[in-house]
Amino acid sequence: MNIDQFFKGFNISAHGMSAQRKRMNAIASNIANAETTRTEEGGPYSRKVVLMQEKPEAGFSGILRTESYQLSTTDRGHIGMNAVGVTGAEGGSATGVSAEESVDTTPFKMVYDPGHPDADENGYVKMPNVNVVNEMVDMISATRSYEANVTAINAAKNMAKDSLEI
Template sequence: MKIERLFASFNISAMGLSAQRKRMTVIAENIANVETTRTENGTPYRRKVVVMRSFPAQSFTSVLKNETIGLKTTNENHFSSDLFEFTQDENIIRGVVTEIVEDNSPERLVYNPEHPDADENGYVHMPNVNIIVEMVDMISATRSYEANVTAFNASKNMAKDAMEI
């Protein structure tokens, strides 16, 4: 077994950090465009959402059913090699897949006949961005990011302590 497998928790935390960073970037874009009534294609800005899913897509229960609970000696340095999937060059291929999609919720209509983008009835089609929802999502993403940093630091401390044994 290669030494990289011992540090798989670093890769897991890094995937989580990357996913939350992408989420924060999309939230920042949504907040920046909360008043954008006309994009390149002439329509109001559409809220974007980051969709995360695990790869391979398995539920926790289905993964747990396939795992052996308890101590098991694999005689390959006592680590089970099937907890993660590796490529030929020993990189982890399980992880988080993120995708950015547009929110299809309806636009907000604001009555403002003076606005240059107002329709014939005086309504302006505003982006479907709710600043309160974005702020709540930003707090959630920040907390998730902090949790991944904490997990990374815990893994780092355990690896450091293991090297002192």
């Protein structure tokens, strides 16, 4: 096994950890501003979402989306693998993930509260488009994904360490 493949494994997991960190930051901001009706821009807080995309190099989407929309497999029916992960239909492998923060365009919730300082002439207040329960579920998911990447780094580290003892 080539030493570059170990580093590629570290790199993929590091990209995943970074993406989950960005996701956690967005979730934390959403929870903290779930009741913010007036931002510096003037309106209510808009929920932030992190969009993740595979780093280009054929990779993971190649095994999932072939022309027949079936999983690409070996002659024996197994998913193709290389030293650091799943092999795509084009023979490439994923090099990581990119994470970009975006603003959710879901309409704001209108709540009747005529005594609120941000209420309109009809007594309605535009509340942020944040559902705290969904954010908590997303936070658990992001935490578990982060932990999975840490486990992958530790596994690659242990393999590299064990290979030095051979």
